[in-house]
Amino acid sequence: MQPVCPLSAIPRGEAFRWDVEPPVAIFHTEDGEVFAIDDTCTHQDASLADGWLEGCEVECPLHASRFDLRTGKVDAPPAKKPVRTHGVEVIDGVVHVGLSDEEPNLPPSMATNNEAK
Amino acid sequence: MKRTIAIVGASLAGLSAARALRDQSYDGTIIAIGAERHEPYDRPPLSKDFLTGAMAAADLALGAPDEDLDVQWRLGVPAVRLSAADRSITLADGDEIRVDGVIVATGSRARPLPGTGGLEGVHTLRTLDDAIALRSDLTAGRRLVVIGAGFIGAEVASSARSLDLDVTVVEALPTPLAGALGVEMGAICAGLHADHGVRLLTGVGVARLAGSSRVEAVELADGTRLPADVVVVGIGAQPNVEWLANSGLEIAGGVVTDATGATNLPGVVATGDCAVSYRPYTGASVRNEHWTHALEHPATAVATLLGSATAPRRPGSDVPYFWSDQYGVRIQFAGHREEGDPVRVVEGDPDQRSFLAVYERDGRPVAVLGLNQPRLFTRWRRQLRTPDQAALSAS
Ligand SMILES: Cc1cc2nc3c(=O)[nH]c(=O)nc-3n(C[C@H](O)[C@H](O)[C@H](O)COP(=O)(O)OP(=O)(O)OC[C@H]3O[C@@H](n4cnc5c(N)ncnc54)[C@H](O)[C@@H]3O)c2cc1C
Ligand code: FES
Numbered sequence: 001m002q003p004v005c006p007l008s009a010i011p012r013g014e015a016f017r018w019d020v021e022p023p024v025a026i027f028h029t030e031d032g033e034v035f036a037i038d039d040t041c042t043h044q045d046a047s048l049a050d051g052w053l054e055g056c057e058v059e060c061p062l063h064a065s066r067f068d069l070r071t072g073k074v075d076a077p078p079a080k081k082p083v084r085t086h087g088v089e090v091i092d093g094v095v096h097v098g099l100s101d102e103e104p105n106l107p108p109s110m111a112t113n114n115e116a117k
Numbered sequence: 118m119k120r121t122i123a124i125v126g127a128s129l130a131g132l133s134a135a136r137a138l139r140d141q142s143y144d145g146t147i148i149a150i151g152a153e154r155h156e157p158y159d160r161p162p163l164s165k166d167f168l169t170g171a172m173a174a175a176d177l178a179l180g181a182p183d184e185d186l187d188v189q190w191r192l193g194v195p196a197v198r199l200s201a202a203d204r205s206i207t208l209a210d211g212d213e214i215r216v217d218g219v220i221v222a223t224g225s226r227a228r229p230l231p232g233t234g235g236l237e238g239v240h241t242l243r244t245l246d247d248a249i250a251l252r253s254d255l256t257a258g259r260r261l262v263v264i265g266a267g268f269i270g271a272e273v274a275s276s277a278r279s280l281d282l283d284v285t286v287v288e289a290l291p292t293p294l295a296g297a298l299g300v301e302m303g304a305i306c307a308g309l310h311a312d313h314g315v316r317l318l319t320g321v322g323v324a325r326l327a328g329s330s331r332v333e334a335v336e337l338a339d340g341t342r343l344p345a346d347v348v349v350v351g352i353g354a355q356p357n358v359e360w361l362a363n364s365g366l367e368i369a370g371g372v373v374t375d376a377t378g379a380t381n382l383p384g385v386v387a388t389g390d391c392a393v394s395y396r397p398y399t400g401a402s403v404r405n406e407h408w409t410h411a412l413e414h415p416a417t418a419v420a421t422l423l424g425s426a427t428a429p430r431r432p433g434s435d436v437p438y439f440w441s442d443q444y445g446v447r448i449q450f451a452g453h454r455e456e457g458d459p460v461r462v463v464e465g466d467p468d469q470r471s472f473l474a475v476y477e478r479d480g481r482p483v484a485v486l487g488l489n490q491p492r493l494f495t496r497w498r499r500q501l502r503t504p505d506q507a508a509l510s511a512s
Pocket of ligand 2: 041042043044045046060061062063064065077078079
């Protein structure tokens with residue numbers, strides 16, 4: 001688990017984009033829960049931290065695929081693959097994230113870019 | 118006996134209709150007829166990441182690998198006739214299919230520039246095959262002239278520039294994108310071309326294309342001659358509705374439907390780019406030529422066809438939306454602007470190509486434009502409502 005930021009830095013209903021590789025989005029829901037998922041949509045290059053948070057789902061800001069923050073599963077097309085979820089714990093008011101060791105489902109345009117590098 | 122529903126047009130609207138049929142518990146036969154030989158694929162990347170090579174054809178698939186919709190696909194054969202009297206569809210190979218319901222989703226095609234047929238090196242861009250042909254012509258160092266500075270023309274210019282072509286864009290209107298975005302914002306977006314070393318010539322029409330077998334130059338109405346190795350014509354799209362002539366369907370610049378996709382014929386609905394549908398948000402009938410409409414509206418058309426009750430759509434889902442990616446700038450627009458609606462920048466700086474602008478009518482926001490502002494844009498987009506919905510939630 002790595003410390004990321006104080007929970008007070010993420011108001012309820014908002015998200016924080018943590019600049020790791022690949023980036024992680026941390027959501028603080030209206031109900032006060034905290035979740036961490038991969039920030040990059042699995043469809044194309046969009047940041048889910050910029051999306052619309054509703055309950056435990058975030059809607060991609062570009063083409064409106066919805067991802068479940070608890071499972072990473074996608075509920076609406078065009079995205080087909082889930083995002084990874086990461087472990088989160090709030091310790092003494094600080095958000096800690098334990099990164100998943102699964103392979104991320106990066107969108108095709110970015111996956112090819114990475115191979116070319 | 119099992120019911121049969123035919124979906125004509127196997128692209129985004131057609132696939133979304135097949136999904137909606139199964140979602141809405143239809144268990145009869147589905148036949149999807151598509152003129153292209155490809156399974157449903159996504160068009161927006163054709164002018165963007167597919168053209169630059171960042172995405173491959175396999176990445177464009179719209180269907181999910183594990184998706185089983187139990188659809189009989191008839192790909193590579195266009196439908197040539199719809200007979201309303203006995204509800205039958207005739208295919209180009211002579212086959213005749215009797216059906217109980219029809220979903221018309223034949224989309225649109227690129228409008229050709231009259232008198233430019235037959236010259237090598239001249240392209241339009243609508244299909245995967247078009248994009249493959251264009252991509253193989255976009256070699257670094259070549260001179261590309263794009264005719265039309267609409268969204269697709271601008272995206273092609275941007276992709277070609279990133280592949281190191283020498284690019285000129287010619288636009289007949291004084292300001293590109295003025296119809297969609299208004300003159301002020303159209304001019305700002307058009308400024309992206311110059312930012313990236315692309316010449317933009319406006320307010321001038323094309324007189325003719327010169328060349329014997331391969332195109333050599335584009336000659337403009339004012340006498341300018343633009344040498345060209347490759348030409349892309351991006352002057353809009355027209356609906357694929359000729360096959361419906363004599364079907365009895367009302368056609369006026371597309372298949373005419375109400376907001377729910379119902380046509381003047383029972384048992385026939387239309388959706389996506391081919392339909393001219395009434396849209397409460399705009400208060401008018403328009404052909405919605407955008408991806409999100411073709412993704413979402415088919416569920417409504419299917420409910421109309423099946424007579425099923427669907428969950429009420431979330432407030433604001435009627436608000437039109439589209440995006441465009443040019444020169445690394447993400448352009449997003451939601452709502453509907455009319456001539457004379459004042460627009461003001463509420464955040465960011467147009468010179469930095471990162472800002473949010475709001476269009477108003479009678480002091481109420483009616484549309485919002487964002488350049489590289491996805492987060493703020495999403496929040497503003499959510500606030501747009503059709504006028505009566507706005508009144509309801511205010512009371
Ligand atoms: C290059 C490009 C870039 C785009 N970029 C964007 C973007 O960035 N943002 C955005 O919002 N929108 C964009 N769009 C628009 C978006 O792709 C369309 O709105 C969407 O594809 C419409 O879907 P549709 O299924 O209604 O029609 P279409 O995608 O046009 O599909 C219709 C299908 O029906 C088939 N057909 C036609 N006639 C017949 C017949 N008689 N029988 C059988 N089949 C038939 C056609 O071959 C085609 O496969 C772009 C379009 C293009 C071409
Ligand atoms: S980028 Fe997220 S749905 Fe397309």
